[in-house]
Every structure is written in C-alpha cells, then in structure tokens.
Amino acid sequence: GQNIDQPTEMTATEGAIVQINCTYQTSGFNGLFWYQQHAGEAPTFLSYNVLDGLEEKGRFSSFLSRSKGYSYLLLKELQMKDSASYLCAVMDSNYQLIWGAGTKLIIKP
Amino acid sequence: DVKVTQSSRYLVKRTGEKVFLECVQDMDHENMFWYRQDPGLGLRLIYFSYDVKMKEKGDIPEGYSVSREKKERFSLILESASTNQTSMYLCASTLSPDRGGETQYFGPGTRLLVL
Numbered sequence: 001g002q003n004i005d006q007p008t009e010m011t012a013t014e015g016a017i018v019q020i021n022c023t024y025q026t027s028g029f030n031g032l033f034w035y036q037q038h039a040g041e042a043p044t045f046l047s048y049n050v051l052d053g054l055e056e057k058g059r060f061s062s063f064l065s066r067s068k069g070y071s072y073l074l075l076k077e078l079q080m081k082d083s084a085s086y087l088c089a090v091m092d093s094n095y096q097l098i099w100g101a102g103t104k105l106i107i108k109p
Numbered sequence: 110d111v112k113v114t115q116s117s118r119y120l121v122k123r124t125g126e127k128v129f130l131e132c133v134q135d136m137d138h139e140n141m142f143w144y145r146q147d148p149g150l151g152l153r154l155i156y157f158s159y160d161v162k163m164k165e166k167g168d169i170p171e172g173y174s175v176s177r178e179k180k181e182r183f184s185l186i187l188e189s190a191s192t193n194q195t196s197m198y199l200c201a202s203t204l205s206p207d208r209g210g211e212t213q214y215f216g217p218g219t220r221l222l223v224l
Contacts, residue, residue, distance in 0.1 A: 004151065033212065042113075042199060042215035043152075087151070097213065099151035 002026045004100035006088050011106045012078055020073045020086050020103045028093020034062055034073045035087040037102065043087055046073070075105075083107045112136070113216040115200055121222045128187040130219050132200030140203040141183035142213065143167075143175065145196040152199065158183055190223045197221075 003025045012018040024032070031050035035043035049055055049064035049071060061074040073086055088100040116131035132141065140159055144152040144167075154167030156175040164175050172194060176184045183202075187194055197220050201213040 008149075040218075042217050044215070045212040048212065089152075096154070097152075099153075101149055101151045 002090075002092065002098045004088055004090060004098055006086075006100040006103045008101070009104045009106065011108060012075075014078055014080060014107055014109050016078050017074065017076050018078060018105065020075070020088075020105065022071045022073070022088035022100055024069050024071070024088070024090045024098070024100075026090045026092045026098055029066060030091040030093065030095055032062075032064055032071050033089045033091070033097070034071075035089065037085045037087055039084070046086075078107050080107050080109070113200060113202055113214050115198075115216040115219050117219050118217060119220050119222075121224065122187075122190050123224055124191060126187075126190050126223075128190050128221065130185040130187075130198055130200075130221070132183045132185070132202075132216055133181050134202040134214070135181065136202070136204070136214075137180065138202035138204050138214075139180070140205070140211075141177065142201040142203075143173075143183065143185045144199045144201065145169070146199055146218075147196050155185065190221075192223050195221060195223045 006022045034046040037043040047062040054063045059076045064071045085102040085104045087102045089097045113134045122128050142157040143155045146152050153169050155173050158164045158177045174186045197218050199218045200216040203211045203213050
C-alpha cells in the first residue's frame, strides 16, 4: 500500500531551526509537495521537489532523496507565525496526491 | 490570485438529512477535488473531476456523490448524512490533469457537524 510518514508533533524555539522529516512509499513518484496549514484554515503550498537535492526559498528549504524515499522541510529563524501543521504529499504514478497526516509544529518564545 | 470558495464555513445537520457542499473556483481550472480531513489522518480524497460532467471516485467515496455541471463549480452531496461524516471538508483545484508540479489550491474548508 501507499504510505506517508511524518512526526505527529514537534516543538521548537523562536529564532531556532527545525527539520520536519517525511518518508514515503508510493506507487510511482511524480514529485513531493509540502503545504502549510494554520489551525482552522486551508493548506497553502510551500514547495515542490521532483529531483534529488535541496530547494531553498527564503527561510524555508526542502530536500528530497528519491532513492531513500525521504524528504525534509527545514525552517530557519523560526517565527511565532510558523506555528502550524506541515503536510507532506507525494504525487503517485497516476498524478494523485497521497497525503501524510501532518506535523503540528509548536513554536515557543 | 487563484480563488477557491466554499459555500459554508460551518454547517450543522441532522442524521439522515441531505447535505450539499458547493465549491467554486475562478481560474478556469480543469481539475477539482473533494477531500475530508480528520485529526490524525491525512487528507483523504472523496471524489475528483477532470472535466465538466466527469467524475472519478477517490479513496473514500461511500456515502457521497458529486456533481460538476459547470467547469467552475464542483458540488459534494451527502445523500443521507451520518454522524461518521462529521469532518472538515476541503475543496481544491489545479490547472491541468496530468502534470507533475501543479499545486493544488484549496478553499477555506467547511466544518460539518452531523448530530
């Protein structure tokens, strides 16, 4: 079956760095997405990786290793507004998104 | 900016009622999706549509139906609501059906409570 695993919850301190991991097993691979979802709101797109390596976008970076079925989202210089859930999703061979359950990130002052 | 709107943010219905959830996107997207989101679970796909009058079952279609009479509008129907359909319902759209990298744009969600 298809499976996406990510930690349920993480806690970090304002100004610090946090890495959220995602491992996946899917039928085919057409890219991996990270979305941010604040409580009670819709998910919003953060990043897309289809090739191995690191993609940097301001304070956020996303890494992919297709051979390991592994990705991480790196958040630097954490701000209180980064408190949210972070969803990992993989696009399978049918171009369908398979979603992880999300990682709730709690930022403490 | 892409805008995806949903007819209600919050709904309370009684068991057995017929429930309509509507979603409208304003960017001429071909693909539209309905998901439900429950605590501790990832988004689960209920139905999707690649074109007008076209629909495909997702992972959990039981108890639901959909309608896509116009390109911009995708409706989710609960024929006879049950308490286990209490959930957050999210609508999404993307530009084209078979391309990687196309991000999904989400509506604000509808929190449905079935009593």
